[in-house]
Amino acid sequence: KAAEKGGFRSFMDKEINDQPQAVADTLLGRLDLSGRLVLDEMRIEESVLRAVDKIVVVACGTAAYAGHVAKYAIEHWCRIPVEVELAHEFRYRDPVVDERTLVVAVSQSGETMDTLMAVRHAREQGATTLAIVNTHGSTIPREADAVLYTHAGPEVAVASTKAFLSQITAAYLLGLYLAQLRGNKFSDEVASTLAELREMPDKIQEVLDRSDRVREIARWMADTPSVLFLGRHVGFPVALEGALKLKELAYIHAEGFAAGELKHGPIALIEPGQPVFVIVPSPRGRHSLHSKVVSNIQEIRARGARTLVVAEDGDDAVVPYADEVFFVPQTSTLLAPLLTVVPLQVFASELAHAKGLDVDQPRNLAKSVTVE
């Protein structure tokens, strides 16, 4: 077992560390020499993909948050409406899907029963189903019409880390491919995003190389009873995932919120000393998005929150309001989740270690949930 952990104290640590490779492998072989995306492996006829007028992502847990991130990107690049729904909710309402709907099931294991049932239900309604799955030969890709594998390699720790980054990467490839197929007006942006995606493994490595400080803070905070996470836009599902990791690994009460929702309720939770992670979007992206999050930080700071800020290199505007800033390399707004989630994973894992918990096998959880 020690050898399988590659010298790390847990599979979780190893898998967090494997993330640059997981993203690189998920990109591998899917771009031709001219930089165009080639996804013939999906074996869905181009005419079917061109006719898609709605995408519904179905998934559970971390995989659903990957879908939630992808919604922002796919809608922007393709101008196709994307819904993201927990598979067990999708299955038991009366979802409006038809032949022109692409239902994308995201799953690390490919065995989650709720997600499988959602795929079956979608097929019965005539939708085209695509599985974004990590485990070859698993059930969901066998039952779906098509599959786009993530190449994260086996994930052993129960809580998902490297699969999450690979799922976002694969879902982005799907979105960029649909945009490419439709030859829409964003074609320059598609090309530049693909080029930027190729730089992500190095940037993720840089985040990992800088993680000493987040580990130190996590150890200091081992006794904290609750942590909040705030984000906007793609930072919102990152906040949800940061909170989920902390619940799963460290058994700490944690909630993720859309930062804009703060004033509609969650700000009542802020009392002196309350730790709050805030995911700040790039100041080089939509200015209003950045400035809104900075004012959210000011609002909670004024009420005594302890602010732990994840921001882009060079974002000096956040420094005066942050108790701690974890800087990540610059990238475009839509690609930022591949970087900003990493300090949150490291934080949760380190805090759980500091509490002496089994980070690979948290209590009450299973790696793949094969019952409904």
Ligand code: G6P
């Ligand atoms: C379980 C795991 C989670 C995972 C979820 C979905 O609850 O503990 O880490 O995100 O299932 O699993 P899947 O294999 O479908 O991605």
